[in-house]
Amino acid sequence: MDGMDLTCGHFVNPFTDIGFKIIFGQPASKELLITLLNELLSGEHRITNLIFLDKENHSDSMADAGIIYDLYCLTDTGEYIIVEMQNRFHSSFLDRTLFYMCRAIGRQVENLREKRKKERELRMDGHDAEEDDFLLKEPMQENYGTRYRLSTVYGIFLMNFREPGLEEKFRTDTVIADRENGRVVNPHFRQIFLQFPYFTRELKECETLYDKLIYTLKNMQHWNRMPDALKEQVFSRLEELAAVANLSMEDRIAYDKALDRYRVSRIVEEDAREAGWKKGLEEGRAEGRAEGRAEIQIAIARNLKALGMNNEQIAKTTGLREEDIEGL
Structure with a gap:
């Protein structure tokens, strides 16, 4: 990605705010996002469905230059997932990711309070309203401990730069763990940092679907078509979604x-x-x-x-x- 490419390629550039939204942030691309997340969380968690929530921080503004796009999702089993593409370095990036994670955790208590308020209003009105299974799954318990029971929050941060605060490698996984023995103390706080400049594999070296997806995201803006080696169905879907020619006039x-x-x-x-x-x-x-x-x-x-x-x-x-x- 070093150097400038001033041509408009066949596929959208995922390191732009709209490009990332087109590929992963619209209802039509939900299955593609689920595939990427399951590859990232392989062996740890498997997502079968999710919904897009309103973003807590709108990142597509000149006042917040360099922030690319946030996705804020809730899985069908109750986990919250923040996905962010960050185009270039700024000095407080790691602090900002921590702030986003803590804010998402804090919002769980606020959301539960609002849900309970709505449920009480519905009962008082005598309505038997059907609610979304994603948002109304916790029992009405008022004890002190239940109030602070958390769902897991995953932060996935795709970075088009090298972060000095992280090791010089592509992927860094962080957990809350015992400093001495590395044992995970709380499993509900997970961050995954992906530094794309450190991903240097060629396509012929990418054996897993995970590696192929990362390789494609890094290089697709330079392609006129998908390489023949990318035969999986997910790349056909990606090719359809990301083709510049398929964009609406507005997009x-x-x-x-x-x-x-x-x-x-x-x-x-x-x-x-x-x-x-x-x-x-x-x-x-x-x-x-x-x-x-x-x-x-x-x-x-x-x-x-x-x-x-x-x-x-x-x-x-x-x-x-x-x-x-x-x-x-």
């Missing part, structure tokens, strides 16, 4: 805009790397971090200007003064 317009944002993001990252910003950040020097941020804002301004945005819009996006932008 195509949104995707083109998302692809422009993605390209600007990659240009900014390359400019920042050339300016030594990453080196200053890794060495922890405050001066280096400040200079890196300034270089990034200037690089963003230059690229947005090249894309045709006016100085006022660029100033609002970058925080730079309009007179400084004029001289770029």
Whole structure:
């Protein structure tokens, strides 16, 4: 993924917000998402069905640049799953994933309280309403311990960058465990981090469906068709969903805009790397971090200007003064 590809390929780029949503975040792609999650959780848990919940954090906004797309799901057996694609590095990414996980856990108590309130209202009204089996499965128990009984929350974080806080490898699994012996203390908090730059296998080296799915997500935006070696049914479905030619007019317009944002993001990252910003950040020097941020804002301004945005819009996006932008 190093370097820029300015062509519009046959398949959507999954590292764009709309591209990821098209592949995994719509009702038609639910089975594809279930397949990916089951491959990630193989030997640990198997999902047979899930529903999409409202996202707690909307990530497709200029104010939260670099965050790609969140999926928030509930399985038919009561587990919550957060799936997020993160395009580029930011200094508090691991803290943010922890915040998302803790918030999802805290929301379980709030949701149970709202469910019980609704049930009481239905009984008082004399209704015999049918409720979704996903959302109404816990008994009406009011004891103190039951109030804090948790369902498992899985956080799946697909990362198009190298995170300094993690080991230099593709997959990192975290649990709450005893530091001395590694025994899992609480099984309800699980995180899986996937650093795509460390996945370097060629297709001929991918023997499992899991490896083939990861290889496809990393490389599909460069393809004109699915390779013959990807014979499983899941790739036929992926080929159908991800084909740019199959997008609705609305999705195509949104995707083109998302692809422009993605390209600007990659240009900014390359400019920042050339300016030594990453080196200053890794060495922890405050001066280096400040200079890196300034270089990034200037690089963003230059690229947005090249894309045709006016100085006022660029100033609002970058925080730079309009007179400084004029001289770029």
